[in-house]
Amino acid sequence: MSGAAxxxxxxRHCESVTRTQAxxxxxxxxxxxxxxxxxxxxxxxxxxxxxxxxxxxxERAEKLRRLDEQASALAAIVDEDDRAGDGxxxxxxxxxxxxxxxxxxxxxxxxxxxxxxRFPLPVDALTELLEGVRMDVNGVRYESFDDLLVYCRRVAGxxxxxxxxxxxxxxxxxxxxxxxxxLAEALGVALQLTNILRDLRxxxxxxxxxxxxxxxxxxxxxxxxYDAEPADAAESLRTLVRSLDVVPRAGEPLADGDADAxxxxxxxxxxxxERAAQWFDRGIVLAQMLDRRSxxxxxxxxxxxxxxxxxxxxxxxxxxxxxxxxxxxxKAWVAARAMLGARG
Numbered sequence: 001m002s003g004a005a006x007x008x009x010x011x012r013h014c015e016s017v018t019r020t021q022a023x024x025x026x027x028x029x030x031x032x033x034x035x036x037x038x039x040x041x042x043x044x045x046x047x048x049x050x051x052x053x054x055x056x057x058x059e060r061a062e063k064l065r066r067l068d069e070q071a072s073a074l075a076a077i078v079d080e081d082d083r084a085g086d087g088x089x090x091x092x093x094x095x096x097x098x099x100x101x102x103x104x105x106x107x108x109x110x111x112x113x114x115x116x117x118r119f120p121l122p123v124d125a126l127t128e129l130l131e132g133v134r135m136d137v138n139g140v141r142y143e144s145f146d147d148l149l150v151y152c153r154r155v156a157g158x159x160x161x162x163x164x165x166x167x168x169x170x171x172x173x174x175x176x177x178x179x180x181x182x183l184a185e186a187l188g189v190a191l192q193l194t195n196i197l198r199d200l201r202x203x204x205x206x207x208x209x210x211x212x213x214x215x216x217x218x219x220x221x222x223x224x225x226y227d228a229e230p231a232d233a234a235e236s237l238r239t240l241v242r243s244l245d246v247v248p249r250a251g252e253p254l255a256d257g258d259a260d261a262x263x264x265x266x267x268x269x270x271x272x273x274e275r276a277a278q279w280f281d282r283g284i285v286l287a288q289m290l291d292r293r294s295x296x297x298x299x300x301x302x303x304x305x306x307x308x309x310x311x312x313x314x315x316x317x318x319x320x321x322x323x324x325x326x327x328x329x330x331k332a333w334v335a336a337r338a339m340l341g342a343r344g
Contacts, residue, residue, distance in 0.1 A: 006110065007110060007111070024304045031335065043112065043115065046108050067133060080113075125162045148210060152188070167298075180286060193272065196272075198312065198323060200269070221268055241265065243261045244261065244317065262317055265317075270316060273309055273312055304334050
C-alpha cells in the first residue's frame with residue numbers, strides 16, 4: 001500500500017471514530033471542507049483516546065504508563081517532522097506508514113502526524129491535554145475557580161487552539177490572531193464547564209468532583225462547612241444527589257431535608273451555568289474571524305452546547321437525575337442554522 005493510500009485509510013478510521021463517538025462535535029465537523037474535516041477528526045480521535053485512558057477502569061499506575069506512552073509517541077512525531085524539515089527524512093509518509101516512522105503504523109497517530117504536516121498544530125496543546133488527563137488520574141481537586149480553570153484550559157482550551165490552527169483566520173482578521181487564540185481557548189473552557197455540569201452526578205458516583213470547593217461551600221453543598229476540604233467534595237455531592245432519588249407518594253411534597261438539598265443543588269447548578277454562559281459569550285466572537293465554513297463549524301458546535309447548557313439551567317434537578325442531551329434532530333437543526341447564519 002502506498003503512503004498516500006495508507007494515510008487516507010488512517011483518516012477514514014479517525015472519521016469513523018468521530019462519526020460514532022463525537023455525539024455533539026460531529027455535527028459541526030461535518031460542515032468543513034474535506035482536508036480540514038480529516039484533520040479535525042485526527043485531533044478528535046487522539047483526544048478521545050486520551051480521555052478513554054483517563055476514564056477507564058485500569059489501575060492508576062497503568063493509566064499513567066499509557067499516558068506516558070502516548071506522550072512519547074507525540075514526541076516521536078515532532079522529532080521526525082523536525083528532521084524531515086531539515087531534509088534528513090523523506091517527507092512522503094511512506095516510512096511512517098511502514099511502521100518505522102511517525103505514528104509507527106498506529107492509525108490515529110499516522111493521521112495526526114499527517115495533519116500536523118498540513119496544519120500548524122501547536123504541540124504544546126496536545127501535551128497539555130495529556131497533563132489535564134493526568135490531573136484526572138491523580139484525583140486532583142479544585143479549591144477555587146482559578147484552580148479549575150487550569151484543568152479546563154488543559155483538556156479543552158488546548159483543543160480550541162488546535163481547532164483554530166486547522167481553521168485559520170480570514171486575511172482581514174490576521175492582526176487579531178493572538179486574540180483569536182484566546183477566544184478559541186475561551187470556547188473550549190465553556191464547553192468543558194458544560195460537560196462538567198452535564199456529568200455532575202455521573203462523576204460524583206465514581207468519586208470525581210470538578211466544581212470548586214469554594215462554590216460548594218457557598219451553596220451549602222460541601223459537608224463540614226468552611227472547614228471542609230476539597231477532597232470531601234465528591235462524597236458530599238454524591239450524598240446530596242442521591243437524596244433526590246427518594247420519590248414521595250403521589251401528592252406528597254419532598255421532605256424538608258430533601259427539598260432543602262434540591263434547592264441548594266439547583267442554585268449551585270444555575271450559578272455554574274451562568275459562569276459557563278459568560279465564557280460562551282466571550283468565545284463565540286471567534287466566529288467573526290473565520291471563513292464561512294469554519295465559522296459554521298464553530299457556531300454549530302457551540303450552539304449545540306449552548307442549548308444543552310440552557311436546558312441544564314432551566315431544569316437543574318433533571319440534570320442531577322440523569323445525563324441530559326439534545327435529540328439528534330435538534331442537533332441537525334442547530335448545524336443547519338449555523339451554516340445559514342455563518343458569514344458569507
